[in-house]
Amino acid sequence: MSLRDKLAVYLRLTRMDRPIGTLLLLWPCLMALVFAADGMPTGHVLFIFSLGVIVMRACGCVINDYADRNLDAHVERTQSRPLASGEISSKEALLLFITLALFAFALVLMLNPLVIKLSVVGIVLTVMYPFTKRYTNMPQMFLGTVWSWSIPMAYAAQTGTVPAEAWWLFAANWCWTVAYDTMYAMVDRDDDVKVGIKSTAILFGRYDRQLIAVFQFAALCCFVIAGFIAERGAIYAVGIVTFIGFALYQQKLIFSRDRAACFKAFLNNNWAGMVLCISLFLDYLVH
Numbered sequence: 001m002s003l004r005d006k007l008a009v010y011l012r013l014t015r016m017d018r019p020i021g022t023l024l025l026l027w028p029c030l031m032a033l034v035f036a037a038d039g040m041p042t043g044h045v046l047f048i049f050s051l052g053v054i055v056m057r058a059c060g061c062v063i064n065d066y067a068d069r070n071l072d073a074h075v076e077r078t079q080s081r082p083l084a085s086g087e088i089s090s091k092e093a094l095l096l097f098i099t100l101a102l103f104a105f106a107l108v109l110m111l112n113p114l115v116i117k118l119s120v121v122g123i124v125l126t127v128m129y130p131f132t133k134r135y136t137n138m139p140q141m142f143l144g145t146v147w148s149w150s151i152p153m154a155y156a157a158q159t160g161t162v163p164a165e166a167w168w169l170f171a172a173n174w175c176w177t178v179a180y181d182t183m184y185a186m187v188d189r190d191d192d193v194k195v196g197i198k199s200t201a202i203l204f205g206r207y208d209r210q211l212i213a214v215f216q217f218a219a220l221c222c223f224v225i226a227g228f229i230a231e232r233g234a235i236y237a238v239g240i241v242t243f244i245g246f247a248l249y250q251q252k253l254i255f256s257r258d259r260a261a262c263f264k265a266f267l268n269n270n271w272a273g274m275v276l277c278i279s280l281f282l283d284y285l286v287h
Contacts, residue, residue, distance in 0.1 A: 027273030067130030172222030239279025
């Protein structure tokens with residue numbers, strides 16, 4: 001295999017060719033930085049966290065595919081992944097994971113001791129997540145913690161503390177992640193049942209849409225409370241209303257439980273996060 005072909009395989013393994021996961025991780029992280037800084041975050045902190053999101057998402061994808069390497073071949077959506085198809089060895093994948101993890105940790109070493117301590121917890125959670133799909137019907141809830149861990153880290157980096165406001169934002173993103181990742185799990189539900197992968201889509205069963213709505217509503221409430229504590233204004237409120245509109249649209253998409261429509265609903269969350277993040281920044285900019 002040529003160097004060019006090998007790089008293409010690495011790009012697919014780290015999902016660099018599919019940035020949706022990076023964006024869903026980025027928006028709440030940027031919101032946390034904006035909240036913590038009361039507007040514009042410190043330049044070097046913004047750079048480190050933006051790059052860190054990219055690296056850690058890639059890191060998570062590699063360890064996820066390593067854990068699922070013997071299962072992905074039996075799932076329609078994942079059977080062409082590099083480890084499942086044999087394009088890359090397990091050893092190579094582990095070496096790539098270690099390299100990315102060390103690079104991410106090197107970034108964190110440029111920040112304060114509290115962020116460093118939190119980052120250790122973050123990498124442990126990242127490694128644990130793929131294996132939760134074997135032992136619990138609620139891996140999406142564990143993913144919510146992994147996906148939200150950048151929030152207390154962002155506050156710690158910007159302010160040196162993790163105030164109550166940070167945990168309301170953490171709770172908001174946790175609920176939102178459970179909602180949209182359950183939509184994602186609905187795409188694979190039939191295949192997951194066959195191979196023994198567990199998910200909230202399977203756990204929720206015929207009440208999947210209703211429980212997704214519950215988590216969407218809980219996320220909305222926590223976003224509102226975080227904004228209230230930070231004394232946000234009308235522009236952030238517009239972002240909240242828009243978030244409601246996106247949630248209603250996603251409910252419409254998943255109503256039939258069609259695979260393609262559920263995946264479209266999952267992807268739509270990127271726009272919900274982007275609008276909410278931009279509205280928060282503009283709210284600080286104006287006020």
